[in-house]
Amino acid sequence: MDNKEKQNKEQQILAAAEQEFLTKGFDGARTTTIAKAAGVTHAMLHYYFRTKEQLFERIVDEKFKKMSQSMFAIIGDPKLPIVERIKGSITAHFDFIADNPLLPRFIINEIVSRPERYEVLHKRVGLILETIYHDLQLEIDLAAERDEVERVDIKMLFISILSLNIFTFIAYPFMEPLIGELTADREKFLAARKAENIETILRRIKKL
């Protein structure tokens, strides 16, 4: 068997594992189910990844990196005027989550059930974010002095953006039946939600 096919097997296991872990979490996932979905015997899974834990680690690593990416999408383009910049940030972040809709719930569940692992990462990300906060806060304060926007706490704004964008996807299966026609066309609903989130945040910083 040539190298391409071998890589395929490993890749197929990873793909199946990602699906299984993202939807069911570590506890709900079954290595046999992953193996079956990948089209290999479950011994192969152990051959390539040794244990369920290690296979899970691989997925978690990848997803935590993706998560970091998504956070930094909120920084936006520093060359734009602050309102445009924030608008672009929300859009970029929303679109990112739309492409990875299972990510937030997975990350949160993972952090709740194993906070230790998270400690490693958050220090790194936390420090970078502190710098970004500082810069953005400065820019907002300047714009506020020019009466372009309201003086707001950037961290609070940051949380609000995360809330509005992420909740849409975390709670989609919960809202679907409650909201009815509104969610019938997923694409349409998401577009409306994105616009609503932008409007909500922009109004939050609008000078009255």
Added chain:
Amino acid sequence: MDNKEKQNKEQQILAAAEQEFLTKGFDGARTTTIAKAAGVTHAMLHYYFRTKEQLFERIVDEKFKKMSQSMFAIIGDPKLPIVERIKGSITAHFDFIADNPLLPRFIINEIVSRPERYEVLHKRVGLILETIYHDLQLEIDLAAERDEVERVDIKMLFISILSLNIFTFIAYPFMEPLIGELTADREKFLAARKAENIETILRRIKKL
């Protein structure tokens, strides 16, 4: 053993089960762990609740009812003027979730992993909500005609309120390290978040 103590045992199992299921979910929960936490042999757990499933059902039932309650907290007091009414709604809803911080994540995970069960409930709640939407939308439209507020879609507003309030608690363990000092004093942080959510929503409907 008298009846009071018997009820205690059953009650203790339920309490331990609630804690275990809310934090770890069905898959992560162990009946032996529940039994140990409740201070009984694990055979007792089966004696009272037959299976893990049935014990879980008990908790789910209770929590789904709580969830419904929390949704209706958003209706608010119809006698108040619309802005005051919405302000009160957000407060009531936020406080409710603050008292049941594990509830949203539990419900969402449950719905994702077993959508069937949810179908039964959502029809009932969905219909009631339709009526409420209709009434509230009417009231907002009237207020909009009097130029008191912006004309907004009540369902979108509803989702935004849920997003802002619930995300605070779902993602608290995720934000804690990223936000730093801000979350150091949980009570203070929550109070600030509640105020921020109210401000954000009120600005969303404010006539400009």
Added chain:
DNA sequence: AAGATGTTTAACAATATTGTTAATGCAAAG
């Protein structure tokens, strides 16, 4: 006190799930 009823315990059973191993296959390198 005897019997009936429900409670409790410890030991056991059944099963699902993860992980291992030894034998086999297969492809490339010498």
Added chain:
DNA sequence: CTTTGCATTAACAATATTGTTAAACATCTT
């Protein structure tokens, strides 16, 4: 062609977890 090394399989092992049962125990009724 044989050796070497990795890939693959099937069968097995180990363990954790849920669930059962029969016997002991307690409590209440008559």
